[in-house]
Amino acid sequence: MSRQAQAPTIVLFRRDLRIGDNAALAAAAERGAPVVALYILDETTKGLRATGAASRWWLHHSLAALGDLLRKAGANLFLAHGRTEDAVAKAIDASGANCVFWNRRYDPSEAGADARMKAALREKGLTALSFDGALLHEPSLLKTGSGGFYKVYTPFWKAMAEEVHVRDPIDPPGSIDGWRGELGGLRLMELDLLPSKPDWAHGLRETWRPGEEGAQARLRQFIESDLANYERQRDYPGQPSTSRLSPHLAFGEITPFQIFAALRRSKSSGTSKFRSEIGWREFSYHLLFHNPDLAGRNFRPEFDAMSWRDDMQALRTWQRGLTGYPIVDAGMRELWRTGWMHNRVRMIVASFLIKDLMIDWRHGEKWFWDTLVDADAANNPASWQWVAGSGADAAPYFRIFNPVLQAEKFDPRGDYVRHHIPEISALPDRYIHRPWEAPAAVLKDKSIELGKTYPYPIVDHGAARERALVAYQSLKD
Numbered sequence: 001m002s003r004q005a006q007a008p009t010i011v012l013f014r015r016d017l018r019i020g021d022n023a024a025l026a027a028a029a030e031r032g033a034p035v036v037a038l039y040i041l042d043e044t045t046k047g048l049r050a051t052g053a054a055s056r057w058w059l060h061h062s063l064a065a066l067g068d069l070l071r072k073a074g075a076n077l078f079l080a081h082g083r084t085e086d087a088v089a090k091a092i093d094a095s096g097a098n099c100v101f102w103n104r105r106y107d108p109s110e111a112g113a114d115a116r117m118k119a120a121l122r123e124k125g126l127t128a129l130s131f132d133g134a135l136l137h138e139p140s141l142l143k144t145g146s147g148g149f150y151k152v153y154t155p156f157w158k159a160m161a162e163e164v165h166v167r168d169p170i171d172p173p174g175s176i177d178g179w180r181g182e183l184g185g186l187r188l189m190e191l192d193l194l195p196s197k198p199d200w201a202h203g204l205r206e207t208w209r210p211g212e213e214g215a216q217a218r219l220r221q222f223i224e225s226d227l228a229n230y231e232r233q234r235d236y237p238g239q240p241s242t243s244r245l246s247p248h249l250a251f252g253e254i255t256p257f258q259i260f261a262a263l264r265r266s267k268s269s270g271t272s273k274f275r276s277e278i279g280w281r282e283f284s285y286h287l288l289f290h291n292p293d294l295a296g297r298n299f300r301p302e303f304d305a306m307s308w309r310d311d312m313q314a315l316r317t318w319q320r321g322l323t324g325y326p327i328v329d330a331g332m333r334e335l336w337r338t339g340w341m342h343n344r345v346r347m348i349v350a351s352f353l354i355k356d357l358m359i360d361w362r363h364g365e366k367w368f369w370d371t372l373v374d375a376d377a378a379n380n381p382a383s384w385q386w387v388a389g390s391g392a393d394a395a396p397y398f399r400i401f402n403p404v405l406q407a408e409k410f411d412p413r414g415d416y417v418r419h420h421i422p423e424i425s426a427l428p429d430r431y432i433h434r435p436w437e438a439p440a441a442v443l444k445d446k447s448i449e450l451g452k453t454y455p456y457p458i459v460d461h462g463a464a465r466e467r468a469l470v471a472y473q474s475l476k477d
């Protein structure tokens with residue numbers, strides 16, 4: 001029997017848009033039958049969170065890149081839109097496939113949908129298999145001594161080191177015997193993922209190269225140029241020293257197994273700190289797996305009693321980067337322009353929204369979800385809850401970042417702020433993070449009119465801090 005006459009294997013692609021270290025694809029290629037590579041944009045299955053706008057932009061380009069790689073290897077990438085189970089059933093009917101393979105997802109709503117699909121397919125006598133790849137550990141397997149899940153990062157990471165064997169990445173299949181039929185699917189443009197009216201994505205296009213090859217290039221460049229200084233420089237947003245692998249990881253264009261293997265091969269110092277940051281991603285997924293509504297519900301229920309301010313005007317001012325605190329505004333504008341923000345600045349802007357403006361962390365989480373290219377179902381809510389103090393292993397409630405002192409420490413010459421806020425870039429270093437203290441003559445000389453060309457601070461940090469401490473203390477009491 002020729003290979004094309006064998007019943008094909010459907011391989012579902014989701015947030016694993018790569019051909020390297022792709023266990024499901026490798027298993028399908030090894031099986032020998034033709035492969036139907038299928039991506040389904042599922043905006044219908046109940047409980048799945050809709051992809052944010054910046055992530056949709058990324059997804060479009062990542063699918064284009066995956067399609068190219070698959071084509072070179074011998075297979076088409078088929079595209080569909082609708083409920084996953086319906087689209088899979090249609091693909092089975094059209095292709096005569098008798099196997100469906102995929103890599104596991106760990107968001108409980110997605111994992112639940114996959115489990116239901118697996119049971120339904122098996123009931124029909126088909127082979128349905130799921131594989132690992134997104135995480136170094138299976139959240140269901142790593143348990144504390146008392147059989148629960150970890151709520152504190154340090155023991156979690158220690159247990160990972162002791163119990164989890166980090167396997168080598170799987171090579172991409174040399175060639176794939178792609179199924180030659182027609183599914184009647186969609187073309188990429190028909191998924192309608194790109195912004196058009198208006199097209200706000202020019203900053204994203206300038207900044208990123210979505211896709212597996214872009215991810216591998218980024219990893220190589222990071223290891224060669226920045227890894228050695230990572231621990232020392234990772235907190236300074238003006239110096240590009242972090243890996244910027246987050247969107248590639250969020251879309252599964254690269255796996256933690258591939259990153260760990262590359263770190264093992266490198267002779268660089270600084271690998272331990274970098275590994276532990278990847279560990280925070282593992283920890284976030286561990287928390288999400290065990291707490292399905294991480295984006296909607298306080299991990300610590302006592303936070304349900306917090307009286308947040310319902311100030312939508314202030315929320316919009318924060319979103320637009322017009323709070324009058326330059327480091328906050330620079331971060332929010334970096335996010336809007338590039339779909340990404342430096343980690344230190346994410347912590348500062350989040351603390352500002354939650355503690356200086358007393359706005360519910362869920363509003364910030366939603367904005368990030370929509371505007372980040374690395375918007376991640378685990379990292380985003382876990383990090384917001386960490387800053388709010390409502391999360392597992394959270395920042396202590398009395399830690400309220402002073403946006404001026406943070407800026408002076410981590411952006412000492414104001415490079416980052418100047419880059420993102422041109423209207424105050426001419427200010428001398430001593431006023432760049434506190435323009436309201438600049439003498440009138442200096443402001444005039446630099447053509448800055450506070451309240452007109454750049455705003456006055458939306459709140460006084462000292463007073464806002466006191467207000468937050470009272471609110472947080474009342475929760476404790």
Ligand SMILES: Cc1cc2nc3c(=O)[nH]c(=O)nc-3n(C[C@H](O)[C@H](O)[C@H](O)COP(=O)(O)OP(=O)(O)OC[C@H]3O[C@@H](n4cnc5c(N)ncnc54)[C@H](O)[C@@H]3O)c2cc1C
Pocket residue numbers: 234242243244245246247249250277278279280281282284341342343344346347350368372374375376377379380381383384387
């Ligand atoms: C309020 C807030 C929201 C966040 N939202 C997201 C999000 O939606 N998606 C996201 O991937 N990260 C999020 N983070 C975590 C972190 O800011 C980003 O992962 C990091 O800035 C990405 O840049 P990088 O790839 O250069 O990081 P690197 O420093 O190079 O780290 C490498 C990788 O480790 C992981 N990582 C690093 N720091 C963290 C962390 N604190 N928590 C979890 N994983 C981490 C990421 O996968 C990252 O790509 C958020 C942090 C905060 C404070």
